[in-house]
Structures are given as structure tokens and as C-alpha cells.
Amino acid sequence: MTADSGSRRVHAELALVAVTVVWGSTFVVVKSALVEISTFLFLTLRFSLAAIVLLVIYRRKLRKRALGPALIAGTILFIAYVFQTTGLELTTPSKSAFLTGLSIPAVPLLNSLVYRVKPRLLDLAGIGIATCGMVLLTVPAGGFALAGLGLNRGDLLSFLCALTFALHIVLIGHFSKIHGFETLAAGQIATAAVWGLLTFWFAEPLRFKLSIDVAAAVLLTGLLATALAFTTQAWAQQYTSSPRAALIFALEPPVAWLTSWALTGERLANRGKIGAGLILAGILLVELTRNKVDTDEPLQVRADDKV
Secondary structure (H helix, E strand, C coil): CCHHHHHHHHHHHHHHHHHHHHHHHCHHHHHHHCCCECHHHHHHHHHHHHHHHHHHHCCCCCCHHHHHHHHHHHHHHHHHHHHHHHHHHHCCHHHHHHHHCCHHHHHHHHHHHHHCCCCCHHHHHHHHHHHHHHHHHHCCCCCCCHHHCCCCHHHHHHHHHHHHHHHHHHHHHHHHHHHCCHHHHHHHHHHHHHHHHHHHHHHCCCCECCCHHHHHHHHHHHHHHHHHHHHHHHHHCCCCCHHHHHHHHCCHHHHHHHHHHHHHCCCCCHHHHHHHHHHHHHHHHHHCCCCCCCCCCCCCCCHHHCC
8 A cells, every 4th residue: 555545545534523523513503403493304405405506516516427336326325315214213223323323334344245255354344343332322321112112114214224335334444435525426416405405395284483593503514524524424435445434324313412422411321422432432343453454345537537
């Protein structure tokens, strides 16, 4: 691995950490806003604002050959959000968080199936440790209540959400290496916005009250957690592997708790603190033991880079 490629990967992974911090820190803001606006309408406004901004910024860099992949990625992204929000309404928050967190171990499995390449053992070890941390962080001390041991429809939707998010990470990792990030970022967000516009008016009862909380949530999530975050993800995954990206995204629950603690005083039980520590340990295990080029998937060359 050359020094230049190593530096790009470090910068890319630090950018993904920043993205995870943005996503994790918006939970409290969104939760407050959803009291006054229905979920699908909120998602539609969020994606629409982000799409307008990205299409204006990248209007001269859009490439027709990347529109198909952007359409696929955007559709998968929207479906993941639908599974997540609908599932959360039908199951407990702890079960939803845990099942959604299964996207972490799902990514290397999907990546191996797509590219027929085995992930590094250290990557699997780090993912396993982080997954254990996710269990401690999201599942209450008594486990799932006896009455809730069986899986219901909300649990199934949350599990499908995990698989869909994992697929999205793998697709972005693949397509960004071929087409670059500009069209992919703008196109997928525009696709999600269109799906939102087509479904928000019948998917659930409309609820909307214009307030500072709603306006702030739409602006923050639209500009930072969507336009900036998904553009950064598409750029960064050109230089790092999909399993490593999924592992970094495991930081989202600890960041969400720290934000909630800072803004609302929410306390975390000792098992939750241990879980957050295990997630960090899993990431550090992988990051601090890199000694060779990772080849999670075949090297791709962007069409724009060909001479």
C-alpha cells in the first residue's frame, strides 16, 4: 500500500466517523420534531431539500451512465427508511435498535456473496466485538421481556431494515469506485425524494404543524445528515471497504446516547457503557492492526480516470 493510498483511506475513514457523529447527533432533534409532523412527510421534506441542494451543486458533473446505479441506491435507501420507521411503530425501541444494528455483521456477509472474497479475520473479529457491544447497548438488562420474546411484524420489518441498509452500504462501496460520488450522491437522494413525494400523502395520516423544532429538524437533517452526509459516504467509500464502513457506522448508537445525555440528561446503565466501549474496541482492533492493503472487493477504475 502506498503512502498516498494509505493517506486517502485514513481521510476517508475519518470522514465516515464525522458522518456517523452527524447521524447520531440528530436523533434527539428528529424525535422532538416528529411530535408535530408525520414521519413520511418529514422524510419527504428532508430528502427533497437535500436533493435540490445536491442537484444545484453537482448539476455540471452529473453523468448519465451513473443514473441507473443512483436510482437503485436511492430506492434501496428509501425502502430502508420505510422499514425502519414502520417497524419502530410496531415493536419496542430496544428491539428495533438491536435488529437494525444487525446491518453491521450483515455487510461483510453480503460483501463476500457479491464479490466472492473472504473478509479478513481481524475485520470479522472487530465486527463481532462491535456487535456484542450493540447488544449490551440496546437490549435492556432483563433481555427482551418474556412477553416479547416472539418476533412480531415490527421485528421482521426492523430485521429487513438491517439487511437493506447493509445492501445500501455494499452498493455504495461498489458503485462509487466505478462512477465516482457526484451523480451517485445527488441521484440517490433525488430518487428517495421522489419516492417520498409519491407515498407520503397515503402512507399514514398527515400531521404537520410549522414550528421552530420542525424547521430546525428539516434544515439540519436535510443539509447535514442527508446532503452532506450521504455525499461524504459516497466519496469516502471509494477509498475504504464496505465492512470497514459498516464498522465505523456502529458508532452511531453511542453518539446518539452522548447527544441525548448532553441535551436531555439521559443516563446510560453500566452495561450500556460497556457496550459502547466494546463498539469502540472493535473499531480500534481493525484500525490499529492494518498492515496490508485490504482487498474486500476487486479494484475498480472510474471511467473518468481512464486515459
